[in-house]
Amino acid sequence: MKIIVDCMSGDNAPEEIVRGALEGKQKENVELLLVGNEAAIREVASKYNFSLDGCTIVENTGENITMEDDATSVVKEKNESSMAVALKLLKDGQGDGMVSAGNTGALLTGATLILRRIKGVRRPALGAVLPFGTPTLLADAGAQAVCAPEDLVMFARMGSMYMNKVMGVENPKVALINNGAEECKGTDLQKETYQALKNIPEINFAGNIEGREIFDGEYDVLIADGFTGNIVLKTCEGAGKFVKKCLSDVFYRNFSSKIAYLFAKGSVNQLRKDTSYDSHGGAPFLGIAKPVIKGHGSSNHISIAACVGQAKRYAESGMIEYIASLKTSSTEEKDA
Amino acid sequence: MKIIVDCMSGDNAPEEIVRGALEGKQKENVELLLVGNEAAIREVASKYNFSLDGCTIVENTGENITMEDDATSVVKEKNESSMAVALKLLKDGQGDGMVSAGNTGALLTGATLILRRIKGVRRPALGAVLPFGTPTLLADAGAQAVCAPEDLVMFARMGSMYMNKVMGVENPKVALINNGAEECKGTDLQKETYQALKNIPEINFAGNIEGREIFDGEYDVLIADGFTGNIVLKTCEGAGKFVKKCLSDVFYRNFSSKIAYLFAKGSVNQLRKDTSYDSHGGAPFLGIAKPVIKGHGSSNHISIAACVGQAKRYAESGMIEYIASLKTSSTEEKDA
Numbered sequence: 143m144k145i146i147v148d149c150m151s152g153d154n155a156p157e158e159i160v161r162g163a164l165e166g167k168q169k170e171n172v173e174l175l176l177v178g179n180e181a182a183i184r185e186v187a188s189k190y191n192f193s194l195d196g197c198t199i200v201e202n203t204g205e206n207i208t209m210e211d212d213a214t215s216v217v218k219e220k221n222e223s224s225m226a227v228a229l230k231l232l233k234d235g236q237g238d239g240m241v242s243a244g245n246t247g248a249l250l251t252g253a254t255l256i257l258r259r260i261k262g263v264r265r266p267a268l269g270a271v272l273p274f275g276t277p278t279l280l281a282d283a284g285a286q287a288v289c290a291p292e293d294l295v296m297f298a299r300m301g302s303m304y305m306n307k308v309m310g311v312e313n314p315k316v317a318l319i320n321n322g323a324e325e326c327k328g329t330d331l332q333k334e335t336y337q338a339l340k341n342i343p344e345i346n347f348a349g350n351i352e353g354r355e356i357f358d359g360e361y362d363v364l365i366a367d368g369f370t371g372n373i374v375l376k377t378c379e380g381a382g383k384f385v386k387k388c389l390s391d392v393f394y395r396n397f398s399s400k401i402a403y404l405f406a407k408g409s410v411n412q413l414r415k416d417t418s419y420d421s422h423g424g425a426p427f428l429g430i431a432k433p434v435i436k437g438h439g440s441s442n443h444i445s446i447a448a449c450v451g452q453a454k455r456y457a458e459s460g461m462i463e464y465i466a467s468l469k470t471s472s473t474e475e476k477d478a
Numbered sequence: 479m480k481i482i483v484d485c486m487s488g489d490n491a492p493e494e495i496v497r498g499a500l501e502g503k504q505k506e507n508v509e510l511l512l513v514g515n516e517a518a519i520r521e522v523a524s525k526y527n528f529s530l531d532g533c534t535i536v537e538n539t540g541e542n543i544t545m546e547d548d549a550t551s552v553v554k555e556k557n558e559s560s561m562a563v564a565l566k567l568l569k570d571g572q573g574d575g576m577v578s579a580g581n582t583g584a585l586l587t588g589a590t591l592i593l594r595r596i597k598g599v600r601r602p603a604l605g606a607v608l609p610f611g612t613p614t615l616l617a618d619a620g621a622q623a624v625c626a627p628e629d630l631v632m633f634a635r636m637g638s639m640y641m642n643k644v645m646g647v648e649n650p651k652v653a654l655i656n657n658g659a660e661e662c663k664g665t666d667l668q669k670e671t672y673q674a675l676k677n678i679p680e681i682n683f684a685g686n687i688e689g690r691e692i693f694d695g696e697y698d699v700l701i702a703d704g705f706t707g708n709i710v711l712k713t714c715e716g717a718g719k720f721v722k723k724c725l726s727d728v729f730y731r732n733f734s735s736k737i738a739y740l741f742a743k744g745s746v747n748q749l750r751k752d753t754s755y756d757s758h759g760g761a762p763f764l765g766i767a768k769p770v771i772k773g774h775g776s777s778n779h780i781s782i783a784a785c786v787g788q789a790k791r792y793a794e795s796g797m798i799e800y801i802a803s804l805k806t807s808s809t810e811e812k813d814a
Contacts, residue, residue, distance in 0.1 A: 274720070284657060287665050321620060321708040329623050329705055353712030357720040369665055372657040373706060374713060376689030381717030384610070384693040385724050388753070392725070392745045399745040405738035409731040413724055 143171075145453045146237035149178030150206040150224035151244025153440045159243060160186035162446025167196065170451045175237045177202055177228040202227040209439060213247030217255050225249060229256045232432050239453030241424065241446065243437035250285055253430045261466045265289060266429030267297045267368070268436065269304060270375050271422045275359020279305050281428055284372035291334040294318070294365050298345050300428040300465060301363035307459035308426070308452060313346050314362035319370060320350035331367060339365075357381075382417060389413075423448030426456055429465075433457045479507075481789045482573035485514030486542040486560035487580025489776045495579060496522035498782025503532065506787045511573045513538055513564040538563040545775060549583030553591050561585060565592045568768050575789030577760065577782065579773035586621055589766045597802045601625060602765030603633045603704070604772065605640060606711050607758045611695020615641050617764055620708035627670035630654070630701050634681050636764040636801060637699035643795035644762070644788060649682050650698035655706060656686035667703060675701075693717075718753060725749075759784030762792060765801075769793045 147163040149156045160176065160183050167174050174197045176183050187194050204222025207215055216226050225244050229252045232240045242249050250268065259266055267282035281301040286293065298316050305314040318335055320328045325336055327350055339347040348361060356364065356378065366374060389410060393403040403410070423445060424437040433456035435449045483499040485492045496512065496519050503510050510533045512519050523530050540558025543551055552562050561580050565588045568576045578585050586604065595602055603618035617637040622629065634652050641650040654671055656664045661672055663686055675683040684697060692700065692714065702710060725746060729739040739746070759781060760773040769792035771785045 287657060319709065321623060321705050321712075353709045353714070354716035354719065356713060357716040357723075369657050370706065370709060373655065373689045373709060376657075377692060377710060377713040377717070378689075380690035380693040381713070381720060383690065384717060385721050387693075388721050388725070388749055389728070392742055392749055395745040395748065398741045402738040402741035402745070405734045405741070406728055409728045409735040409738070412731065413728055417724070 143454055143457065144173040144175055144237040145450050146175040146177065146228050146232050146240040147446075147450070148224045148228040148240070148242035148244060149176050149183055150202070151242050152437060153209075153243075154442060155243065156182045157186050158441065158443045159446050161190050161192075162441070162443035163241070163450055164190065164192040164197075165443055166447035166450025168192075169447060170454050172450065172454050173197070175200060175231060177231065178224045200227060200231065207245050207248050209245050211245055211248060213245070213251040216248040216252035226252060226256075229253060232434070233257055238457035239433035239435065241435045241437060241449040241453050243424070243439060243441040243446065246284070246436060249434070249436055250427060253427050253434050257430050257432045257434070259429055260431050260462055262468055263296055263300075263429035263465065265293045265296075266427055267293075267300065268425050269301055269428045270371075270425040272356065272359075272364075272375075272378055273417050273422050274357045274378075276362070277309060277422050278356075278359060278361055278364055279309075280364045280366070280371055280375055282366065282368040282371045283375045283425060284368050285427070286368040287372075288369070289331065289367035291331060291338055294331070294335040294367065295338045295342070297428065298339055298347070298363065298365050299342075299468075300461075301365065302345055303459075303461050303464070304426055304428060304456070305362045307461050308455045311362050315348045315360070316345055316363040316365060317348045317351040317361040319356075319364055319366040319374060320352065323350050323352060325350070335365070353377075385417065386414075423452040426452065431462060431466075433462065479790055479793065480509040480511055480573040481786050482511040482513065482564050482568050482576040483782075483786070484560045484564040484576070484578035484580060485512050485519055486538070487578050488773060489545075489579075490778060491579065492518045493522050494777065494779045495782050497526050497528075498777070498779035499577070499786055500526065500528040500533075501779055502783035502786025504528075505783060506790050508786065508790050509533070511536060511567060513560045513567065536563060536567065543581050543584050545581050547581055547584060549581070549587040552584040552588035562588060562592075565589060568770070569593055574793040575769035575771065577771045577773060577785040577789050579760070579775060579777040579782065582620070582772060585770070585772055586763060589763050589770050593766050593768045593770070595765055596767050596798055598804055599632055599636075599765035599801065601629045601632075602763055603629075603636065604761050605637055605764045606707075606761040608692065608700075608711075608714055609753050609758050610693045610714075612647075612698070613645060613758050614692075614695060614697055614700055615645075616700045616702070616707055616711055618702065618704040618707045619711045619761060620704045621763070622704040623708075624705070625667065625703035627667060627674055630667070630671040630703065631674045631678070633764065634675055634683070634699065634701050635678075635804075636797075637701065638681055639795075639797050639800070640762055640764060640792070641698045643797050644791045647698050651684045651696070652681055652699040652701060653684045653687040653697040655692075655700055655702040655710060656688065658688060659686050661686070671701070689713075721753065722750075759788040762788065767798060767802075769798065
């Protein structure tokens with residue numbers, strides 16, 4: 143099992159990416175294909191006392207993609223970036239899965255154009271993991287602003303399978319994000335999706351959920367079009383930041399509250415850990431023909447190590463092959 | 479100035495509603511028209527030592543509307559409920575504005591069918607107030623699941639005017655909720671709305687905002703279709719509940735953290751107050767031809783008193799008359 147890592151993308155690249163990849167390698171017992179500046183990669187390995195046994199380094203020649211770059215740059219002016227080279231190596235079968243913490247739009251565009259979609263999948267989805275209670279997969283978290291009911295049904299299928307085969311959740315509970323609990327709620331998209339989902343026996347469909355239930359962590363897969371999903375994802379991120387701000391406000395308000403912090407410190411740190419995105423790894427691109435895991439832009443080494451494990455389990459799961467064998471989507475488009 | 483209060487709707491009716499209305503009367507110097515069970519109303523007044531001077535009580539004869547009732551019940555089998563009677567009294571000019579903490583769907587349906595829309599407004603919006611930083615008005619928070627760009631533009635106009643004239647915000651900053659900051663982001667709805675909003679000089683349009691910026695409280699009016707707005711509103715409510723849960727987790731985790739609470743108590747209570755929906759009152763129905771303020775279902779007396787003040791300032795603002803004089807909507811429908 144070999145995982146390809148884009149070492150030059152993300153806010154903390156290359157140091158945290160390379161460090162995390164090497165930690166992941168040790169923990170997950172995989173080989174690595176590290177794409178990026180060889181000297182920088184070797185420097186990080188030596189700084190953290192990691193051997194590079196079982197690692198291949200591929201140095202890319204072009205400029206790397208930044209968070210500000212246009213999504214199409216990965217196949218145009220920056221097609222020799224670490225991200226583009228990593229995608230091409232994955233396409234060529236040089237590795238079994240890939241991790242990148244780079245520009246989401248570019249990675250999705252690159253994955254769609256270079257790796258292609260799974261046969262029968264009309265639209266790929268970004269499956270973000272929300273860290274409230276047990277991990278919850280939100281699909282689509284922003285890949286497709288406009289979706290049809292059959293896309294949402296496919297997201298439910300793929301999300302359910304991912305949580306089962308990659309995250310080890312038995313019979314994952316799937317819910318549709320809507321503006322009310324009742325069957326009749328939502329726009330035509332939600333109404334039609336609801337009717338379709340309740341008739342698919344292999345999906346454990348629990349019905350509609352409203353925004354306030356997201357934090358309860360009672361569901362394993364949340365389904366939405368990419369516009370709604372992106373709003374939900376970012377509102378949850380904002381809420382997370384808000385919780386941190388509230389805690390710091392509570393403890394830094396006055397002398398008495400500062401003393402309180404001395405007693406509560408351990409407890410606060412535990413909460414930070416419980417609600418951190420780090421240990422849950424990254425977001426899978428569901429519907430792409432090879433396993434790609436997108437780490438958060440601000441990923442640290444802990445998060446990247448978790449992404450390596452996710453990519454490994456995604457590749458091992460056989461899920462992509464299974465989805466390809468389904469081809470049940472009524473609106474299947476022919477892949478050229 | 480006379481405010482009509484639906485005393486029998488809401489989780490805490492009639493006690494908290496009547497108590498809050500009477501507090502609001504005192505604070506805002508208004509008269510009240512209290513709709514509901516006369517004996518119950520008199521009992522609450524006497525329990526809290528309020529005089530009923532300046533109050534008229536209208537006893538409704540029919541069954542009251544519950545949170546589970548169908549939205550159309552207000553004009554059908556429950557057209558003699560406290561809510562329906564209050565709406566009809568407002569329609570007949572027996573009061574200047576109205577407050578209800580009842581079933582949102584029923585109140586909106588009743589308001590639309592009994593009070594009608596303002597001429598030139600195609601779709602009314604629910605304008606919820608978010609309590610992060612300075613109060614922010616979210617419109618539409620759930621009245622219309624499907625909207626056109628001209629609806630969103632009207633929400634921006636009305637929301638902006640409401641924050642200025644009712645909430646006293648100078649030159650309110652308006653933002654469009656979207657899946658990215660750039661002009662080109664979103665579905666056709668957001669793209670077209672963006673282009674329209676940036677060309678209206680009387681709207682202080684600050685561009686798109688993403689979900690994570692909602693908690694910063696930097697904007698005065700947030701615009702969205704009712705589906706998206708409802709998801710945002712309820713995700714924010716969920717986040718608020720989550721903050722409370724996190725705080726209680728932090729302090730109840732172990733012995734040391736329980737001691738911490740003794741020192742942090744005052745500070746925690748201040749945070750609870752700052753992020754409470756109570757003191758900000760309720761949600762205006764923007765685009766309805768008379769001022770209706772919807773209190774949260776779980777409103778207590780503090781919240782209802784604030785709603786009475788809001789209804790008064792909404793009625794005084796002359797905003798409804800001004801919107802009617804505009805009739806700028808290109809898709810204006812004729813009110814029969």
